[in-house]
Amino acid sequence: MLSVSGLHAVRAGRTILHPTSLDIAPGERIGLVGASGSGKSTLGHVLIDELRSRGCRVAHVCQSPDEALDPLRSMRFHWHEAERALGLELGAIDKNTLFTSLKIADGDLRKRPWGWSRGMQQRFVIAMALISSPDLIVLDEPSSALDPVVAAATMDLLDQHLEGKETAMILITHDLGLAARRVSKLMVMETGRIVEQAPTEKILQHPQTRAARSLVAHRSWIKLPC
Amino acid sequence: MLRVDQVTVKRGSSFALEDISLSLAPGRTLAVVGESGAGKSTLIVTILGLVKPWKGDITWAGDSVTSCAPALVMQEPRAAFNPLLSLHRSVMEPMAARKEVASSERIARLCDGLELSRDIFDRRPGEVSVGQAQRAAIFRALIAAPTLVLLDEPLSALDAVTQKHTAKLIADLQREEGFAALIVTHDLGYAMAHADEIAVLKSGRIEEISHPEIFAKAPRSDYCRKLRDAAVALGALEISE
Amino acid sequence: MIKDLMGFVLRAVVVLSGTALATFVLLWHAPGDPAQAIAMARFDALLTEDVIDQVREEAGLNAGFWTAFRAWVGPLLTLDFGRSAVTGRAVWPDLLVAIRYMLPLALAGLAIGLAISLSLAIVAVKRPGGWLDRFAIAIASLGTAIPAYWLGLLLILLFAVHLAWLPAMGARTPEHVILPALTLGLGVAASLTRIIRSGILEARGQSFLPAIRRRGVSSRGIDRDHIAPHAAIPVVTVFGLELAFLLEGVVMVEVIFGRPGLGTFLVTAIHARDFPQVQAVIVLTALMFVTVNLLIDVVYRVIDPRIGARDA
Numbered sequence: 135m136l137s138v139s140g141l142h143a144v145r146a147g148r149t150i151l152h153p154t155s156l157d158i159a160p161g162e163r164i165g166l167v168g169a170s171g172s173g174k175s176t177l178g179h180v181l182i183d184e185l186r187s188r189g190c191r192v193a194h195v196c197q198s199p200d201e202a203l204d205p206l207r208s209m210r211f212h213w214h215e216a217e218r219a220l221g222l223e224l225g226a227i228d229k230n231t232l233f234t235s236l237k238i239a240d241g242d243l244r245k246r247p248w249g250w251s252r253g254m255q256q257r258f259v260i261a262m263a264l265i266s267s268p269d270l271i272v273l274d275e276p277s278s279a280l281d282p283v284v285a286a287a288t289m290d291l292l293d294q295h296l297e298g299k300e301t302a303m304i305l306i307t308h309d310l311g312l313a314a315r316r317v318s319k320l321m322v323m324e325t326g327r328i329v330e331q332a333p334t335e336k337i338l339q340h341p342q343t344r345a346a347r348s349l350v351a352h353r354s355w356i357k358l359p360c
Numbered sequence: 361m362l363r364v365d366q367v368t369v370k371r372g373s374s375f376a377l378e379d380i381s382l383s384l385a386p387g388r389t390l391a392v393v394g395e396s397g398a399g400k401s402t403l404i405v406t407i408l409g410l411v412k413p414w415k416g417d418i419t420w421a422g423d424s425v426t427s428c429a430p431a432l433v434m435q436e437p438r439a440a441f442n443p444l445l446s447l448h449r450s451v452m453e454p455m456a457a458r459k460e461v462a463s464s465e466r467i468a469r470l471c472d473g474l475e476l477s478r479d480i481f482d483r484r485p486g487e488v489s490v491g492q493a494q495r496a497a498i499f500r501a502l503i504a505a506p507t508l509v510l511l512d513e514p515l516s517a518l519d520a521v522t523q524k525h526t527a528k529l530i531a532d533l534q535r536e537e538g539f540a541a542l543i544v545t546h547d548l549g550y551a552m553a554h555a556d557e558i559a560v561l562k563s564g565r566i567e568e569i570s571h572p573e574i575f576a577k578a579p580r581s582d583y584c585r586k587l588r589d590a591a592v593a594l595g596a597l598e599i600s601e
Numbered sequence: 602m603i604k605d606l607m608g609f610v611l612r613a614v615v616v617l618s619g620t621a622l623a624t625f626v627l628l629w630h631a632p633g634d635p636a637q638a639i640a641m642a643r644f645d646a647l648l649t650e651d652v653i654d655q656v657r658e659e660a661g662l663n664a665g666f667w668t669a670f671r672a673w674v675g676p677l678l679t680l681d682f683g684r685s686a687v688t689g690r691a692v693w694p695d696l697l698v699a700i701r702y703m704l705p706l707a708l709a710g711l712a713i714g715l716a717i718s719l720s721l722a723i724v725a726v727k728r729p730g731g732w733l734d735r736f737a738i739a740i741a742s743l744g745t746a747i748p749a750y751w752l753g754l755l756l757i758l759l760f761a762v763h764l765a766w767l768p769a770m771g772a773r774t775p776e777h778v779i780l781p782a783l784t785l786g787l788g789v790a791a792s793l794t795r796i797i798r799s800g801i802l803e804a805r806g807q808s809f810l811p812a813i814r815r816r817g818v819s820s821r822g823i824d825r826d827h828i829a830p831h832a833a834i835p836v837v838t839v840f841g842l843e844l845a846f847l848l849e850g851v852v853m854v855e856v857i858f859g860r861p862g863l864g865t866f867l868v869t870a871i872h873a874r875d876f877p878q879v880q881a882v883i884v885l886t887a888l889m890f891v892t893v894n895l896l897i898d899v900v901y902r903v904i905d906p907r908i909g910a911r912d913a
Contacts, residue, residue, distance in 0.1 A: 169519045169521055169522070170489070170491055170518070170519040170522070171489075182815065193816075194812070194815050194816075196812055200808065200809065201808050201809050201811075201812055202809055202812040202813075203809055204807075204809055204813070204826075204827050204831075205905075205907065206827075206830045206831065206904065206905055207826065207827070207830075211826070215813075215816075215818055215822070215826065216816050216817075216818075218818075218822075219816050219817035219818045219819070219822075220817060246906065246907075248907060252396070262816065277594065281395045281396050281546055282546055282547070282548060282587065282590040282591055282594055282596070283395065283586050283587060283590040284395075285590070285594060286589070286590035286593035286594050287590075289593070289594075290593065308519035308520050308521075309519075309520040309594075309595060310520060310595070311520065311549075311594070311595025311596060311598075312594050312595045313595075314595055315593065315594075315595055348521050349520070349521060352520060352521045352523075352524040353520070353595065354549060354595055354596060354597060354598045355524070355547075355549030355550055355552060355553040355596055355597060356549060356552050356553040356597060356598070357598040357599075357600055358552070358573070358576045358577075358597065358598070358599050358600070359599075359600055
């Protein structure tokens with residue numbers, strides 16, 4: 135169980151994250167949802183820093199692969215760099231299993247990121263995040279820069295890969311519709327605070343706060359009877 | 361009425377768009393969906409006349425499209441504004457071009473609907489968030505009561521709740537003023553909720569044009585089914601039994 | 602790749618024939634009587650009209666422009682630079698000697714320039730806006746503002762005259778190269794410092810760096826593997842221009858320090874209106890430019906293959 139308390143953040147004299155506590159069970163899937171500027175990403179970063187300082191293994195995946203990969207460096211370079219950063223021997227991790235389960239096994243590692251499709255780049259970033267079988271993986275809007283078809287496939291592959299593993303997941307997103315299908319527990323943020331947290335079903339059925347009600351009301355574009 | 365008649369656009373030795381035909385009547389909305397690189401944005405610049413079609417015609421009421429002064433919302437919100445001018449100067453350009461002044465009711469209506477506070481208009485594009493810039497771009501497109509509006513991923517930088525509010529404002533104004541809207545989006549949910557017709561573009565060709573409900577219930581091609589399932593998987597669309 | 606190579610050869614041909622024609626035209630139409638200048642250089646005395654006419658005849662100067670041009674270009678196509686109008690000796694061996702003197706100077710100048718600018722820029726970007734940074738920028742601006750002939754004289758005054766540590770004139774010992782190379786290097790450093798500095802600062806702003814840092818990569822690793830390649834791109838771009846600056850500097854510095862070399866060779870040849878010699882230097886310089894720019898193109902594609910991929 136990962137427990138942290140007293141997480142907070144101040145930027146330019148303004149409190150952007152009020153003191154916050156979190157408990158994350160192994161293998162748990164948590165959705166951190168809220169409007170733009172509610173402090174979701176900040177909480178993610180502060181949480182990662184705190185857990186890292188305690189020696190936990192935490193991985194982070196950001197919105198777009200452009201923000202994670204150096205266009206001048208080959209995929210193999212990125213992979214070795216990530217291994218070295220974790221203090222591993224080169225090639226110590228069996229990347230084939232990981233690559234196969236994320237469906238990037240046929241990518242050419244000698245190429246640079248822009249030689250791969252964006253969906254494959256993002257799955258490569260996720261693979262790098264999973265190298266060390268981390269205690270927690272934090273995904274910050276992992277699908278919003280991808281094509282819907284690719285984004286859905288990426289999320290499904292990650293779900294399947296994490297199935298039955300100890301690695302906990304925090305999915306940060308503004309889109310409750312996306313989170314609702316992927317996580318078992320939701321935390322709703324507003325102006326730098328977690329204002330509501332409960333199992334996903336419960337929030338979808340009975341949102342308590344204004345922020346949660348608004349997210350629930352607008353969680354999808356349209357409901358179609360079929 | 362916008363008519364795109366058998367338009368083909370070349371890119372190098374291949375085609376960016378191939379044999380595209382579609383029409384859009386005043387008061388109606390056409391959504392163009394498809395994967396990145398399918399030619400969605402090329403379609404918009406071609407309609408605007410910025411790219412010359414290799415074959416085919418594009419007309420608005422029998423005349424060139426520029427004759428109706430189409431309004432445009434570009435994909436990169438911040439790049440859509442002159443970085444040296446205040447947003448106020450930029451968003452009022454369509455009015456200045458007509459030598460008119462926007463009524464304060466209209467400004468208030470747009471600001472409320474887009475959840476924009478007035479003070480951001482004094483800032484420059486670099487001093488506002490991408491989401492604010494995107495809504496300011498929509499403000500600029502709608503301020504002068506246009507007859508044709510072209511929107512390229514108009515909601516991409518907004519959060520899920522603001523997206524829905526913004527889409528509602530565009531739809532409300534359209535109902536009152538009767539402009540034609542062409543929306544390029546990768547969000548099938550948005551397209552389903554607000555378009556009268558959906559065109560699916562794949563590698564430069566139209567795969568299917570149909571009514572949203574038909575699209576949702578019985579997509580005609582494999583690719584269209586994939587698109588629909590992805591929208592469901594991402595929570596943009598809910599299909600209940 | 603073959604297409605690129607063809608492009609290079611074509612560019613080289615255009616540049617070389619262009620410069621050859623342009624210099625020939627300029628020399629031909631320069632004010633004064635070339636025959637008189639050549640004769641003066643040959644005999645180093647006041648001369649009668651007969652002698653000058655004879656020289657004019659010998660140097661082919663009364664044949665008219667196109668005949669003279671053809672007489673020069675023809676052998677050049679077989680890499681024959683001809684014979685000096687003054688001494689009558691073949692141009693190429695003399696030119697080779699001049700190059701042998703010039704090369705160590707140019708390379709040393711370049712090395713000094715790179716060493717100074719790299720270390721200055723790296724120190725400067727430790728804390729952008731800090732006093733070290735401002736100091737580095739100030740030095741660089743000062744360096745750009747000071748012309749080589751003045752800087753050279755200052756260095757001679759300080760190190761050769763007052764301190765008497767180093768020789769000022771000539772090229773007898775390796776020590777003789779120090780002051781001229783320093784003069785040259787300081788000029789190069791002045792302009793490179795700013796470019797390296799802004800290159801590093803810009804590379805630091807790349808959007809993917811925070812993610813790499815969060816993956817646990819050390820800041821030393823990031824500097825070496827990510828910032829350096831990105832910062833190198835603008836530096837490589839400027840390097841081609843820097844070469845022009847360097848050659849210009851070499852000419853000046855050789856004259857100031859009384860060194861034999863390409864610059865001195867060129868200046869003497871111009872004074873004497875020794876067409877074959879001047880032309881040889883110009884063609885060689887142009888060839889050097891074209892080659893360096895080709896190398897820069899290649900280096901670009903090694904650092905950032907997107908450049909090649911985009912063209913295809």
